[in-house]
Each structure stands twice: as C-alpha cells, then as structure tokens.
Amino acid sequence: MADRKLYLGPLTDNRRWDRITIRPDDVIVVTPPKCGTTWMQTIVALLLSGDPEAETDLSIRMPWVDIRFREIDEVAGRLDAMTHRRCMKSHTPMDGLPLDATAQYLCVFRHPLDAHISFRNHVRNIPLTLFDAWYPEDDPDNVAFRRFLDGGPEGFDMDLMPLAHILRHFEAAKAVDERPNVTLFHYADMSRDLVGTMERVAHMLGVKHAPDVIERLVQAATFDNMKAHAERFAPSGGKGFFKSDDGFFHSGTSGQWRAHLTDGEIEAYDAVMDAHLSPEDRAWLEHGTG
Numbered sequence: 001m002a003d004r005k006l007y008l009g010p011l012t013d014n015r016r017w018d019r020i021t022i023r024p025d026d027v028i029v030v031t032p033p034k035c036g037t038t039w040m041q042t043i044v045a046l047l048l049s050g051d052p053e054a055e056t057d058l059s060i061r062m063p064w065v066d067i068r069f070r071e072i073d074e075v076a077g078r079l080d081a082m083t084h085r086r087c088m089k090s091h092t093p094m095d096g097l098p099l100d101a102t103a104q105y106l107c108v109f110r111h112p113l114d115a116h117i118s119f120r121n122h123v124r125n126i127p128l129t130l131f132d133a134w135y136p137e138d139d140p141d142n143v144a145f146r147r148f149l150d151g152g153p154e155g156f157d158m159d160l161m162p163l164a165h166i167l168r169h170f171e172a173a174k175a176v177d178e179r180p181n182v183t184l185f186h187y188a189d190m191s192r193d194l195v196g197t198m199e200r201v202a203h204m205l206g207v208k209h210a211p212d213v214i215e216r217l218v219q220a221a222t223f224d225n226m227k228a229h230a231e232r233f234a235p236s237g238g239k240g241f242f243k244s245d246d247g248f249f250h251s252g253t254s255g256q257w258r259a260h261l262t263d264g265e266i267e268a269y270d271a272v273m274d275a276h277l278s279p280e281d282r283a284w285l286e287h288g289t290g
Contacts, residue, residue, distance in 0.1 A: 110187035113257035186288030
C-alpha cells in the first residue's frame with residue numbers, strides 16, 4: 001500500500017486490495033460510478049464465456065473489491081477459489097490500485113454531467129441513507145449540484161461522486177494509459193459503436209469468437225436488452241437490493257443534464273473543467289472520440 005494513494009470513504013477502502021493476489025490474466029474494470037461499470041463488466045463476462053445466455057451475477061462472480069459491504073476475507077477467498085479467468089470491479093482511481101504488469105485494466109469514463117444526473121437517479125433507487133444530505137429528494141435549491149462541484153476527490157466526499165473524484169479518476173488513468181495493459185474507454189463511444197467496442201475488448205482479452213457468436217453477444221450487451229432483463233444484469237439483480245432492478249438502467253442516454261441545470265450552474269461547471277483539463281482532454285472526457 002505504501003506506493004499507492006489512500007482512498008478511504010464511507011463505502012470505499014482501497015486497502016482491501018492488499019488481500020487480493022493479482023493473477024496474470026485478471027481483468028479489472030476501473031471507473032467512477034455510473035460511467036459504464038456494469039456495462040463493461042457484462043461485455044467482459046459475455047466475451048469470456050462466449051455465451052449470450054451466461055449468468056453474469058456480477059456482485060458475486062465479478063466483485064467490487066473496494067466496497068466494505070462484504071468481509072474482505074470472504075471476497076478474497078472466493079476470488080482465490082475461482083479456477084476460471086477472473087474479472088473484478090473498482091471505483092478507486094488507478095493511483096490507488098495495485099498496478100500489475102500483466103493484468104488488464106479497463107478504465108471507463110462518461111460525460112461528468114451525465115454521470116452526475118445518473119447518480120442522482122441511482123441514489124433514489126438504493127436503500128441507503130448515506131446520500132440523503134448530498135442528494136435530497138426535494139431539492140429546489142439544487143444542493144446536489146453545488147456539492148457535486150465543491151466536493152473533494154478523497155475521504156468522505158469521494159463516495160458521493162463529486163466532480164473532483166471523476167477528474168482524479170481521469171488524471172490517474174491518463175498517467176498510466178501508455179502501458180499496454182491499461183486502456184481507456186468512453187461511454188459515448190460504447191453507445192455509438194458497441195460492435196467496435198466489443199471487438200476492441202475481445203482483442204485485449206485475447207479471445208476470438210465466430211462472427212455469428214459475436215453478433216449474439218453484442219445483442220445481449222445492448223442497453224435495451226440489459227434493461228429488459230434487469231434482474232439478470234443489474235448488480236445483485238433479483239435479490240431485492242434495489243428498489244427496482246429496472247430502475248438501475250434508468251435511461252442510458254446522454255444530455256439529460258440540460259433539463260436539470262441552469263445557465264449559471266453550467267458556467268460554474270465549465271470553469272472547473274477548464275481549470276483542470278486541457279481543451280483536448282476535456283473534449284475526450286465529455287464526448288469520447290466522437
């Protein structure tokens with residue numbers, strides 16, 4: 001842990017990674033929340049299995065290592081017992097993770113404002129009071145957006161998904177993206193070209209499937225199919241954790257923030273983005289490759 005940044009929040013403890021023995025063929029999906037984590041994990045699960053009907057059961061088979069909900073000894077033991085190729089999930093920035101030279105790290109990003117609006121919907125769908133002060137259900141003064149802009153990248157704030165935490169994720173991933181085993185993806189690119197995304201991931205994983213199999217895997221990974229079978233694809237789907245499994249896949253669209261934010265709020269967001277990112281990096285973080 002000495003060479004990694006500490007990320008310790010109400011949900012997150014990245015020291016838990018010290019109990020995980022990374023294998024050379026491990027796949028680690030690294031994202032801020034609501035940026036395509038479940039989508040990318042599903043793509044990996046489908047490609048590794050080659051079966052469009054594969055049971056993903058992400059919370060058990062592809063665990064979120066950082067989260068404190070499960071005892072780390074149980075999580076580590078379950079991972080150690082796996083004989084198949086493993087995939088894990090993390091909402092910790094890359095500078096807080098063990099960076100193994102042989103594991104694959106898939107870092108997924110989304111327009112920060114789309115991620116923010118999606119997170120607002122997400123907290124209304126989970127049975128936790130942790131988020132209530134930051135994301136009040138009745139919020140005429142838009143407290144949620146002020147805290148999105150003001151929150152810090154570490155400590156208590158980070159699990160509430162402020163802009164600073166998204167920027168930390170992006171900067172930490174960019175710092176290591178020249179490594180052959182670290183790859184950045186964008187939600188918008190995945191939406192525009194799911195076939196190309198899955199081909200790219202398959203190449204990185206070193207897996208090949210016949211064209212007709214790929215076609216069925218792509219169909220299984222579409223947003224509409226995942227939403228229609230939410231009890232199968234949502235993390236802990238079918239187990240009663242979410243108020244609505246279907247609600248986990250709220251809309252999957254981009255640009256909803258325009259209907260929620262004032263001109264002044266967008267200007268304040270623009271100022272933060274321009275202060276932290278070059279025009280090129282900002283364009284990619286918001287829109288992908290276009």
